[in-house]
Amino acid sequence: MKALRNYIDKIKPNFEKGGKLEKWLPIFESFETFLYVLGDTAPKKGAHIRDAVDLKRVMSVVVISLIPALLFGMWNVGALHYASIGENADFWTTFGFGFIKVLPLILVSYIAGLGTEFVFVYIKGHEIEEGFLVSGMLIPLIVPVDVPLWMVAVATIFAVIFGKEVFGGTGMNVVNPALLTRAFLFFAYPAFMSGDKVWIAGLGEGNGIVDGFSGATPLANAAAGLTDKLPSIYDMFMGFIPGSIGETSFLAIMIGAIILLYTGVGSWKIMLSVFLGGITMGLLLNIFATDTNPYMALPWYEHLMLGGFAFGAVFMATDPVTAAQTERGKWIYGFLIGFIAILVRVLNPAYPEGVMMAILLMNVFAPLIDHYVVQANIKKRLKRAQA
Amino acid sequence: MSLSVLFVLAFANVIISLLRNTIPSRIRIIVQLVVIAALVILVDQVLKAFAYDVSKQLSVFVGLIITNCIIMGRLEAFALGNKPWPSFLDGIGNGAGYAIILIIVAFFRELFGSGTVWGIEIVPKGFYDFGYVNNGLMILPPMALIVVAVIIWVQRSRTTELIESK
Numbered sequence: 108m109k110a111l112r113n114y115i116d117k118i119k120p121n122f123e124k125g126g127k128l129e130k131w132l133p134i135f136e137s138f139e140t141f142l143y144v145l146g147d148t149a150p151k152k153g154a155h156i157r158d159a160v161d162l163k164r165v166m167s168v169v170v171i172s173l174i175p176a177l178l179f180g181m182w183n184v185g186a187l188h189y190a191s192i193g194e195n196a197d198f199w200t201t202f203g204f205g206f207i208k209v210l211p212l213i214l215v216s217y218i219a220g221l222g223t224e225f226v227f228v229y230i231k232g233h234e235i236e237e238g239f240l241v242s243g244m245l246i247p248l249i250v251p252v253d254v255p256l257w258m259v260a261v262a263t264i265f266a267v268i269f270g271k272e273v274f275g276g277t278g279m280n281v282v283n284p285a286l287l288t289r290a291f292l293f294f295a296y297p298a299f300m301s302g303d304k305v306w307i308a309g310l311g312e313g314n315g316i317v318d319g320f321s322g323a324t325p326l327a328n329a330a331a332g333l334t335d336k337l338p339s340i341y342d343m344f345m346g347f348i349p350g351s352i353g354e355t356s357f358l359a360i361m362i363g364a365i366i367l368l369y370t371g372v373g374s375w376k377i378m379l380s381v382f383l384g385g386i387t388m389g390l391l392l393n394i395f396a397t398d399t400n401p402y403m404a405l406p407w408y409e410h411l412m413l414g415g416f417a418f419g420a421v422f423m424a425t426d427p428v429t430a431a432q433t434e435r436g437k438w439i440y441g442f443l444i445g446f447i448a449i450l451v452r453v454l455n456p457a458y459p460e461g462v463m464m465a466i467l468l469m470n471v472f473a474p475l476i477d478h479y480v481v482q483a484n485i486k487k488r489l490k491r492a493q494a
Numbered sequence: 495m496s497l498s499v500l501f502v503l504a505f506a507n508v509i510i511s512l513l514r515n516t517i518p519s520r521i522r523i524i525v526q527l528v529v530i531a532a533l534v535i536l537v538d539q540v541l542k543a544f545a546y547d548v549s550k551q552l553s554v555f556v557g558l559i560i561t562n563c564i565i566m567g568r569l570e571a572f573a574l575g576n577k578p579w580p581s582f583l584d585g586i587g588n589g590a591g592y593a594i595i596l597i598i599v600a601f602f603r604e605l606f607g608s609g610t611v612w613g614i615e616i617v618p619k620g621f622y623d624f625g626y627v628n629n630g631l632m633i634l635p636p637m638a639l640i641v642v643a644v645i646i647w648v649q650r651s652r653t654t655e656l657i658e659s660k
Contacts, residue, residue, distance in 0.1 A: 258627075269640060273647070295631035 166240040168372045172363035173244050173422065179359040180352035181205035184252050187349055209352055211256055212247035219260040220246070220284075223267040227276070239267065239277075245285035245422060248353025249415065249463075250292060254299050262291040282470040283429045286463055293463070343412040354418040357411075364421040373425040376434065377441040381420035384445025385411055392453055403453055410449055419448070419462035429470040433480040440476055444469045495548075498537045502559075506530050523567040531560045564592075599641045607632030 182198075184205035189196045196204070220239045246263060266287040271280040293300045342348055346356025354360075367373030389407030411417060424430060424444050431440035444465045451461025458464065509529050510517075517525045541549035568588055573581040604610055606629045631637050 255627075261629075273643075291631060294634060295629045296627055297630055298627070 165372055168366065168370050169241045169422070170244050172366035172372075173241075173248065173353070175359040175362040176248060176353040176356060176418070177209075177244070179346055179356045180248060180354075181209050183346060183355055184208050184352060186347065208252050209247060212250065212252075212254075212259060212352070213244070215256045215259050216246040216263050216288075217243040219263040220267050223264050223272070227268075227272045239284070242267075242283075242285040242288075245353075246288050249285065249289050249351050249418070251300060252352055254292065254296075258292060258296050258299060259288075262288045262295070265291050278428055280428055281474075282467050283423055283426050286423055286467055286470075289463055290467060340409070340412070343409065351415060351418075354415040357417050360417045360421050367421065367425070373421065374427070374430065374437055376437040377425045377430055378420055380438045380441030381424050381445040381448075382411060384442035384447075385416060385420075385449050386445070387442075388446045388449035392449070405453075410452070414452070414460045415462045416445075416448060419466055420445070423462075423466050424469075429473060431473040431476045431480075433477050436473070436476045436480040439480075440469055440473055443472075498541070502530065502533045502537060505533055509533075523563075523570055527560070527563045527567065530563055534559050595642065595645065598645060599638050602641050603632045603637060607637075 182202045182205055185196070185201035185203070185208075186205075188204055188208075189201060217239075220243045224239050243263075246259065250259065266284045270282055270284040270287040271277065274280050289300075344357045346359060348355050364373065364378060368375050368378070386407045389405070389410045392403040393406070395403060420441075424441060431437050444462075446465075447468060448461040448465035451458055451464050455461070506526070506529050510526060513525065513529075538549065568585070572584045576584070601611060604612075609615060609628050
């Protein structure tokens, strides 16, 4: 580690004012601060926060909390592939297959996203903003495993430019860039983002697939009214089901959630209220359930484990930039996400999954919610002051 | 039809009068346009759902209400305050501007959305064999707005005096 520090110190003068690589200073700085915490960013006197945790460390915590879901996702990709061709493979073969399949997605998402960010940083001469650290990890986790890599690249570049950079970069974005990537893919290339061919590696080519093996996600089955074909609660909880890479395992996501909550990075209010919203809507639909739509009778706890609900609630809705900022606003924001997600899921036949739409919609509404919460508070206090 | 006009007019009046103290007078026409367009689309959707036959006959007029607003806006903004000849030139200029923007937007949407320009295949066959797929989002309406936004972006970064001082 010492050698690295020395090397950075040695090349540093090149980037400072007058150095021959002066123009590359923002990019150099971003790498330096990524590796080391700079001790002297806040002045010694005055009201400044002197916490060792800065944005980069916060991002790192989120990335760490994603790792259980990622590892499980890799294993699951392999497991489903071998199940589809009717072979039994040992643990490491299974995991290895998934690893080879998922790794390119991660690389492409990081290269495309960070590349775009570097271009903007270079043009603007800003310091790099590290928001993409998390987005780059989220993107591979919310796409089907067989999505073509160039599509991921196009969608990532689109999302970074139009979701983030046009609004002023990290911290200014209105919607979550990772979700925007998924939304772009979903609308631009629907054939690769839905249906029952895309969720399992190699199923699209149709080589040696076991008869009667269906690659449909449980959500697609449920939307088609085949609620009796749903997997067991245990399978859904553990995540042995087809779906986007990181979203299937409730357990792995909960481990991530615990890390986020323990370190205080994710807001428990948002997580809890998203689940509350989902439960409320699930129960409401149960009351109005008819014979024509058996999906409406699905118990609420199955809703929470299906599809991307848990993943969205834990990792997407809690994004501190796009969520509501006020404490009461967080409750409203989270509750509406859960509520709308289940509503779209059950009542709109065109979209088997509503979590993405719900979060993006509430991202847009979050500032409005905050505005009214603040206004209400001002009114309340004025009244108290007059009384 | 009469009911639709009644509905749109009544609610547009209510909404505008609710907003009347917050709308800056410079962009009042645009705000009114947005309100009217939103209501018209609402009516159109309701007609489509509950009176499909009526909607088939009337949907052309429903769309025209919005186009009408664009022209009204220009009349208000320029023609009311200027002589006939400059107004005529202004009309041509604005019309040409709208036309160019429409053509640029259409060009990009057609190229990426279906791989054609004026109906002629542009994207070579080999691309598709490699796994290239047309971008479905380009065909959907929101992408038109994003293309327009990019045009504005390019325009403003070229001529920096357009950027308002804060």
